[in-house]
Amino acid sequence: xxxxxxxxxxAYDDEEKQKQIYDIIACTSPNxxxxxxxxxxxxxxxxxxxxxxxxxxxxxxxxxxxxxxSISFLAQPFGAVFSGPLVDFFGxxxxxxxxxxxxxxxxxxxxxxxxxxxxFVASALLGLGTGVMEAPINAYVxxxxxxxTRGALCTLTQLFTSAGVLLMYFLGxxxxxxxxxxxxxxxxxxxxxxxxxxPETPVWLLSRGREKEAMKxxxxxxxxxxxxxxxxxxDKLVVYTKNLERCVICCNTPGLDALNxxxxxxxxxxxxxxxxxxxxxxxxxxxxxxxxxxxxxFHILSGYAALRPNLxxxxxxxxxxxxxxxxxxxxxxxTFVAALATVPIVKIAGKRKLSITAMLGCAISTTGLAIYARxxxxxxxxxxxxxxxxxxxxxxxxxxxxxLVIFNGLGIPxxxxxxxxxxxxxxxxxxxAAAANYVINFLAAKTFxxxxxxxxxxxxxxxxxxxxxxxxxxxxxxxxxxxxxTLMEIESYYNGKMRTFADDPFIRLFRKSD
Numbered sequence: 001x002x003x004x005x006x007x008x009x010x011a012y013d014d015e016e017k018q019k020q021i022y023d024i025i026a027c028t029s030p031n032x033x034x035x036x037x038x039x040x041x042x043x044x045x046x047x048x049x050x051x052x053x054x055x056x057x058x059x060x061x062x063x064x065x066x067x068x069x070s071i072s073f074l075a076q077p078f079g080a081v082f083s084g085p086l087v088d089f090f091g092x093x094x095x096x097x098x099x100x101x102x103x104x105x106x107x108x109x110x111x112x113x114x115x116x117x118x119x120f121v122a123s124a125l126l127g128l129g130t131g132v133m134e135a136p137i138n139a140y141v142x143x144x145x146x147x148x149t150r151g152a153l154c155t156l157t158q159l160f161t162s163a164g165v166l167l168m169y170f171l172g173x174x175x176x177x178x179x180x181x182x183x184x185x186x187x188x189x190x191x192x193x194x195x196x197x198x199p200e201t202p203v204w205l206l207s208r209g210r211e212k213e214a215m216k217x218x219x220x221x222x223x224x225x226x227x228x229x230x231x232x233x234x235d236k237l238v239v240y241t242k243n244l245e246r247c248v249i250c251c252n253t254p255g256l257d258a259l260n261x262x263x264x265x266x267x268x269x270x271x272x273x274x275x276x277x278x279x280x281x282x283x284x285x286x287x288x289x290x291x292x293x294x295x296x297x298f299h300i301l302s303g304y305a306a307l308r309p310n311l312x313x314x315x316x317x318x319x320x321x322x323x324x325x326x327x328x329x330x331x332x333x334x335t336f337v338a339a340l341a342t343v344p345i346v347k348i349a350g351k352r353k354l355s356i357t358a359m360l361g362c363a364i365s366t367t368g369l370a371i372y373a374r375x376x377x378x379x380x381x382x383x384x385x386x387x388x389x390x391x392x393x394x395x396x397x398x399x400x401x402x403x404l405v406i407f408n409g410l411g412i413p414x415x416x417x418x419x420x421x422x423x424x425x426x427x428x429x430x431x432x433a434a435a436a437n438y439v440i441n442f443l444a445a446k447t448f449x450x451x452x453x454x455x456x457x458x459x460x461x462x463x464x465x466x467x468x469x470x471x472x473x474x475x476x477x478x479x480x481x482x483x484x485x486t487l488m489e490i491e492s493y494y495n496g497k498m499r500t501f502a503d504d505p506f507i508r509l510f511r512k513s514d
Contacts, residue, residue, distance in 0.1 A: 026144055026198045026221055029096050030137040031160040032191035036103055037133055038164020039184050040126045043110070044069045045311050046172025046180060049324055051119075062384050062449070064116065069309030070445035071120055072127030076438030079131025084431035087135045091208075092143065093200040095136035100188035102129030107188075110181035127438070134434035135427045138417040142426075143201040144221050158414055162339035169332030173325035202234070203423060206241040240423075240488060279424045284494040288420035289429050291478060295355070295413040296437040298471025302362035303369075303464035304408040306444035310383055317383040317457055318373065318397040319390040331405055338409025350483040351412060356475045361407030363468025368400040370461035379456055384449060413437075419482055422491045 048069060051060045060068055079102070087095040106125035113119050164187075171180040199221065205214035214237070218230050279285065300306065307314045311331065312324045320327065345354050372394075381388045421429040451460035482490050 027141055029191050029195035029198055030140055032187055032194060033096065033099060033133050033137055034158075034160040035164040035167070036100070036184065036187035036191065037130050038161040038166075039168040039187065040072070040103060040106075040130050040164075042165045042168040042308075043126065043177070043181070043184075044072070044123065044309050046168060046328065047177040048310065049312055050177055058113065058116065058119065060116065060119075065384075066446060066449050068119060068123060070442050072123045072130065073438050073442030073445055075124040075127030076131035076441070077435035079128040080134050080431045080434035080438060081131075082431070083132045083135035083434070084428040086132065087139055087427040091200050091204050092136055092140040093195060093198065096140060097192055097195045099129065099133045099136050100192050102126075102132060103188045104185065107181045107185045111178050111185075113178075131434060131438060134417070135430045138414070138430050139427050140201060142417075142419050143203045158342065158412060159336070159339040161414075162336040162409060166332035166336040169328040172328055202237055203241060206237055207423070211238070280428065282422075282425075282495075284422045284491050285425040285429055287494045288416075288490075289433060292413060292416055292420065292433040293436045294474055295416065295471075295479070296433065297440050298359060298467055298474060299362075299408075299411045299413050300437070300440045300444050301464060302359065302408070302468035302471055303366040303461065304362070304404050305441060306448050306460075306464060309445045310448065313383040313386065314457075315397075315401065316386060316389045317377070317381050318369065318401065319376070319393050320398045320401065321393040321395065322398070330402070334402055334405045335409045338406050342410055342412060345410070346412070346415070346483060350481045351415065352475075352479050352481040352483075354410060355412060355479055356472060358407045358410035358412075359468060359475055360472040361410070362404060363465050363472055365400050365404035365407060366461050366465035366468055369397060369404065370458045370465055372397050372400065373456075373458035373461060377457060381457060383452060383457060416482070419485075420490055420494070 048060075048065060051058055051068070052065045053059060053061065083095070083099070086098065090098065102125045106122045106129060109118055109122035109125065113122060168180065168184075171183060175183070199217035200213070202214040202218040202221070205211075205217060215227060215230070215234055218234055218237070219225055219227065222230050222233075312327060315322075315327050322330070342354065376394070377390060378388070381390065417430050417433060448460065451463060455463070480493060482493075485493075
């Protein structure tokens, strides 16, 4: 703060812009990973119409198509759980490099696929690679950025996922799905090249006792400035990492020497069990872990994610105008624009207001679609049978569906992963939360055909809208504002007394009136 007061405004602004530029450059490799991720989660959508009951070549029946659209979600949790140990052992930088390998293999297999098992294996590898990406990306971006820019840069990573979605939709309209897979090979290759140009995170280097490298990394990340300019921040990081060296079992017990306590000499197995208890089952880990898993659950089950693998056919079943290509391009553009809009919105309004509004918007949009489907569609309409699609088209479901896509794109559960967990449990917790996300994604995608068969399209939409309203209530009660907070401040928040209601003007108004 004193440094800020002594600097002219123009010089300070130039310095801040320089820092942001270097942060953006450092995030290039993770962002390319996310571009690849966006293409991976969308690939089944562009391939499905050509593969479903195809007259020649590779062909999938209804059940096989359901598995093809969801098997990547089933494989993703395994990659997500594995990503935590990978990041802790190799470091954030090397893990970002290694995370590209499954997708390199998968895109190659998809381009050369000649039978259904190869399609399934390639799809599973896409899911595995997507899961492996989560901890390296979130840990790296969360640790290299400053509190004032972390929210925007973490949201910017979401923008690259949306760009990948848009790019895949575009490829689906101009080239065959095999050619699209070949083009997608360029993303992991470019990411692996870019990761060679960026530094490891200062926090991880300090945790390994590599102070000189940590200082060099911090200087680069803050605009390749001199040592004195980052000394204060570096000293705080040193103190933080020194505390990490203390025994986790008794570090919070007053009067005990947590550096040379008796726990260092106890049975190794018992010590690991106790360490797991004090690292993974402590308040500052469990509370944000529950929050992120619940957020992911409601975000996925609010509608769009469950419909996405069968997106084109769902739009046809609702009687929406437009060809398959037009629908995919419009959805891709909307997803990208929504992700782009979150960057300034997070900076202006914060993460809490954006998340709550987006969840309520999803619930209302899905409710509108359910009401329209109930009132206008014949009960025989099925999104898996194009012969049942209505011949009359309407712009009403089109508007409601595109609103659902907008509000889904404004949801930011992934942004929270990079900042809400303490360092000791960060990568493992991120892996667990990501794994839970993919399990729920798999269940949502796989059970859509069963929900639609049992309840009809309108009934399935009603179920999704109910999850949207529950998600709105949950986030309103339990989601705190983390925008502008340091990682240490966020950790302290979850370590303190649990607040049933986050700090909210509406709640404060009622408290004053009591």
